[in-house]
Amino acid sequence: MSFKTTFTAAMAGTIMLATSAFADGIMAKDPYARAASPAAKAGAAFMMIENHTDTDDRLIGVRSDAAKRVELHTHIDKGEGVMQMTQIEGGIVIPAGGAHMMQRGGDHVMLMGLNGPLVQGETVEVTLIFENAGDVVIEIPVDNERKGTHGSMDHKSD
Numbered sequence: 001m002s003f004k005t006t007f008t009a010a011m012a013g014t015i016m017l018a019t020s021a022f023a024d025g026i027m028a029k030d031p032y033a034r035a036a037s038p039a040a041k042a043g044a045a046f047m048m049i050e051n052h053t054d055t056d057d058r059l060i061g062v063r064s065d066a067a068k069r070v071e072l073h074t075h076i077d078k079g080e081g082v083m084q085m086t087q088i089e090g091g092i093v094i095p096a097g098g099a100h101m102m103q104r105g106g107d108h109v110m111l112m113g114l115n116g117p118l119v120q121g122e123t124v125e126v127t128l129i130f131e132n133a134g135d136v137v138i139e140i141p142v143d144n145e146r147k148g149t150h151g152s153m154d155h156k157s158d
Contacts, residue, residue, distance in 0.1 A: 025053035026094065026133040031126075031140040033111075036118040043067070043118045045109040045126060045140050046102045051094040053132075059100075060091040061129035068113030070126070075105055085110075091131070118142045 031047035043066075051057055064070045072088040083105070092107060094100050102108050109126060111118075118124060120142055128136040 028138045032143045032146045033118055033124055033140045035120045035142050035144040038117045043111040048101055049094050050099040054096050056096050057094045057133055058091040058131040060131050062109050064126045066124045067111035071110050073110040074107045
């Protein structure tokens with residue numbers, strides 16, 4: 001195999017790893033986190049989670065060394081244009097053969113008590129914990145350029 005072929009194959013593999021992660025039929029597609037300054041106390045991460053199995057699964061938790069607490073969060077419409085962010089109790093069902101969007105203004109991964117800044121161009125390692133598939137470790141690129149990719153509402157906590 002020539003150097004060019006080997007290099008091209010290696011780069012393609014690296015790109016695939018950077019944009020999605022797989023485990024037992026579960027795929028975290030197109031993940032990204034918002035950049036957060038050294039003074040920020042919290043950050044958020046977003047992605048599409050796909051279930052390529054014939055059985056529903058449930059995202060029951062999340063963890064990362066990037067923050068003191070990592071939780072699944074969502075926004076609840078309190079009426080009159082007021083949105084409240086709250087922890088999701090009981091996890092998120094990822095339907096068999098379906099997907100669930102983790103997006104700004106909706107369900108997302110909340111990183112609270114950041115251990116350092118989330119720097120544009122770097123990555124943060126996050127473990128998604130599923131009821132059936134188990135742990136799915138993903139590298140999430142920090143990319144403020146992507147705002148709006150997974151929804152149009154702004155995330156006020158980062």
